[in-house]
Structures are given as C-alpha cells and as structure tokens.
Amino acid sequence: MKKEAVCKKCRSAGQKLFLxxxxxxxxxxxxxxxxxxxxVHGKMRRTVSEYGAQLIExxxxxxxxxxxxxxxxxxxxxxxxxxxxxxxxxVKKLETRLDNVVFRLGWAESRRKARQLVNxxxxxVNNKKVNIPSYQVKPKDEIKIKPNSLQKGPFKxxxxxxxxxxxxxxxxxxxxxxxxxxxxxxxxxxxxxxxDIHMVIEYYSR
Numbered sequence: 406m407k408k409e410a411v412c413k414k415c416r417s418a419g420q421k422l423f424l425x426x427x428x429x430x431x432x433x434x435x436x437x438x439x440x441x442x443x444x445v446h447g448k449m450r451r452t453v454s455e456y457g458a459q460l461i462e463x464x465x466x467x468x469x470x471x472x473x474x475x476x477x478x479x480x481x482x483x484x485x486x487x488x489x490x491x492x493x494x495x496v497k498k499l500e501t502r503l504d505n506v507v508f509r510l511g512w513a514e515s516r517r518k519a520r521q522l523v524n525x526x527x528x529x530v531n532n533k534k535v536n537i538p539s540y541q542v543k544p545k546d547e548i549k550i551k552p553n554s555l556q557k558g559p560f561k562x563x564x565x566x567x568x569x570x571x572x573x574x575x576x577x578x579x580x581x582x583x584x585x586x587x588x589x590x591x592x593x594x595x596x597x598x599x600x601d602i603h604m605v606i607e608y609y610s611r
Contacts, residue, residue, distance in 0.1 A: 424468065424515060459608035466600045470499045471516045476539070481609050492602040493593050500575075500591040503530065504538035506548060510578055510585040511570040512563065527554040548585040555583070573597075 453461070467477050484494035499505065504520040507528065513519035519538075522528070526536040529549045542548065550560055560583075567580045575591040578584075593602060 424471075424517065456608075456611075459604045462601050462604040463608045466499075466598070466602070466605055469516070469598055469600065470502065470505060471520055472499070472502075472539075478609075490593075491606055495605070496593050496596045496598070496602065497590050498541070500596050501541050501543065501587070502538060503528065503535060503540040503542060503548075506542055506576065506585065506587070509576055510548065510572050511567050512550065512560070512583075512585075518559075522559060527551055527557075527559070542587050544587050544589050546587045548587075550583050 463477075467474065472480075480495060480498045484491055484498055487494045500509075504516055504523050507513050507519040507523060508516045513522055523538045523540075524536055526534055527550060528535060529551055530540065530542065531547055532549070534551070550563075554560060555563075563583060564580055567578070570578075570580075572578045572585070573591065573595050575587070575589045575595050577586045577588055
C-alpha cells in the first residue's frame, strides 16, 4: 500500500494512529502537513451522529491493528463469550497477535511492517516457526528471530537500535540475545491506544 493511502487513514480519523512508525514522529507526517480530512471538503467542519462517532472509533481500532472487519467481528464475538470486562478482552486479543508483539518488542517500525516480517517466516514461538500474523501468544511464550534472519536487512544492527527502547510491561526483552517473552496478558491501560473502546462496544451492541 502506498504511503499516501496509509496516511489518509489517519487524516480520515482526525488524529495520528501511528501507522508509519518513525515517520509519524517527524515533520513528514501527513497529520502535520495536512491536519484535516482528505477530499475536497476535508477542511469543512461536519456534524457526526452518535452512530457515526461509534463507527469512527471502530475503524480507528481496526486500522491501528491492521485487521479487517470480518476478523474484528470474530474477535468481538469471542471476547463477548469470555469472562471479564469486554473491552479488556477485545484489546487482549488484538495485543497478543504475533504481528503486534513483534511491533511491541521494537523489532518492526510499524504493525504493517511486522505483519510482512511474520508472513516471511522470520520468527520462532517456543522454537517453532510461525508465519501467521494473527497467531495468539500467551503468557510464558518465548519469541525469537530466526538465527538465519538476524543478518538480513530488517534486523541488521537491531541491538543498537533497541538500546533506548523499552517494551510494555507485559513483555520482556533481552536486547542482546533478541529474545522476547510474554509475562502476562496486557490490560487496556497497557495498550494505550487512542480509541474509545466503549464506543466500539456500543457500535457492535446495536
């Protein structure tokens, strides 16, 4: 997908969704250069209905985690059947996707890039190759970069790049050995995403 197309998702949402990694923190960010919605009427203010606001939050969540509507519906249905708080359950399913964990460990600059790396078979989970981005990790799982992938482009000098990086508290990272571990399931607070999860729940509860 072209850079412009990805950046339009942030502009449509009206805020940064951090879909392009480091680029989102620079002056090249589309939300810095064009902080309004795309299209000829982008600069005009518009009134959004309650349903429209809920839809926007749902779309933001899908875009952040790079999941399609059909897949997200499945996550919502599964989360609804589990014990606990629904919002926490939904975020847990999204955060424990392997592509998201690769991103959270600092091994990819964006979830989109992490998904590509997982698809290409660069990672081991408990010493077994997993190339499914939606694979759900769980506490005590160990994630590694395949030894023969360490010298390839995406991972060159990764240890140096990670010196100042700290993963979220539900993950641990050995920056020298490049081994990540899942310490616990993440909470909604751990995810720290710019989405009103309650509005997403209301959208699907209609």
